[in-house]
Amino acid sequence: MVVGLLHPGEMGAAVAGQLRVPVVWASDGRSEETRARAEKFEDVVTPDALAARSDVILSICPPHGAHEVAGSVAGFDGIYVEANAVAPATAREVLELFPRGVDGGIVGGPSAPRLYLSGPDAPAVAELFAGSKVEPRVVSDELGVASAVKVTFAAWTKGTAAMLLDILELARAEGVEEELLAEWRESLPELVSRVGSAQRSADAKGWRWVGEMMEIADAFDAHGLPDGFHRAAAEVFGWPQGVRS
Numbered sequence: 001m002v003v004g005l006l007h008p009g010e011m012g013a014a015v016a017g018q019l020r021v022p023v024v025w026a027s028d029g030r031s032e033e034t035r036a037r038a039e040k041f042e043d044v045v046t047p048d049a050l051a052a053r054s055d056v057i058l059s060i061c062p063p064h065g066a067h068e069v070a071g072s073v074a075g076f077d078g079i080y081v082e083a084n085a086v087a088p089a090t091a092r093e094v095l096e097l098f099p100r101g102v103d104g105g106i107v108g109g110p111s112a113p114r115l116y117l118s119g120p121d122a123p124a125v126a127e128l129f130a131g132s133k134v135e136p137r138v139v140s141d142e143l144g145v146a147s148a149v150k151v152t153f154a155a156w157t158k159g160t161a162a163m164l165l166d167i168l169e170l171a172r173a174e175g176v177e178e179e180l181l182a183e184w185r186e187s188l189p190e191l192v193s194r195v196g197s198a199q200r201s202a203d204a205k206g207w208r209w210v211g212e213m214m215e216i217a218d219a220f221d222a223h224g225l226p227d228g229f230h231r232a233a234a235e236v237f238g239w240p241q242g243v244r245s
Contacts, residue, residue: 001055002023002024002056003055004023004024004025004054004073005023005025005038005041005057005060006026006047006060006069007061009037009060011060011113012060012061013038014110015106015115016041018132019128019129020128021128023042024042024044024054025038025041025042026044026047027045047072048073050073055079057073057080058104059084060106061084062212063084063214064211065084066094067090067093070094075097076098077100079100079102081102081104081125082094082095082101083106084104085150085212087219087222088103090147091144092143095119100120101119102118102125103117103119103143103145103146105146105153107150107153112134114137115129115134116139116145116146117136117139118143118145119141122138122139122140122141122146151219155220155229158213159213162198163229163233164194166232206237207238209237213233214230217230217231
């Protein structure tokens with residue numbers, strides 16, 4: 001059993017690093033930072049070579065790259081795990097490229113994430129992580145269900161983080177930031193620490209969340225539900241780092 005990893009970002013490298021089977025990756029076109037994260041894996045250079053060597057491929061990348069990454073190994077006949085933060089409909093579209101696909105959704109940090117899985121081959125993927133720090137949870141044999149868990153979870157955690165940042169920016173613009181923070185400390189003290197955490201996260205990786213918020217918005221829109229919350233959140237996370245006005 002060999003697992004291919006496309007592409008080793010912080011989360012992807014952490015998840016694949018928990019596997020007890022050989023992991024290969026493709027360095028062609030990847031940055032030095034990515035190469036450093038993937039040092040423990042075997043480099044087979046190209047996506048074609050990765051597909052030829054792998055029984056299972058994990059796609060863990062920013063959501064805006066999900067289609068392109070899948071296209072780089074189109075025709076792969078093993079199990080392709082679409083584990084990106086995308087809308088259920090996007091997951092199903094991507095997995096149409098493969099005869100055996102598993103929908104995945106990752107919740108939690110890189111040190112001990114939960115990997116939600118759905119699709120007919122989900123139990124086989126879950127077995128790969130048995131006994132590891134990655135907790136696999138098979139939720140359905142239907143594609144798209146795992147992504148639905150992920151987007152509804154992130155709709156709250158990251159969506160409300162963006163709202164807090166937007167509210168604080170309005171307070172700054174109106175010259176009442178200190179008064180608002182003082183009121184929060186008195187009335188809603190948990191918000192003071194949360195807004196600091198939201199700011200740090202947005203500065204560090206908000207660029208990755210722009211596409212995720214748009215995928216969440218698309219998920220709401222697919223059911224005729226208001227989607228403006230998360231399109232606005234995408235705009236907030238797209239602000240330049242450290243610049244909010």
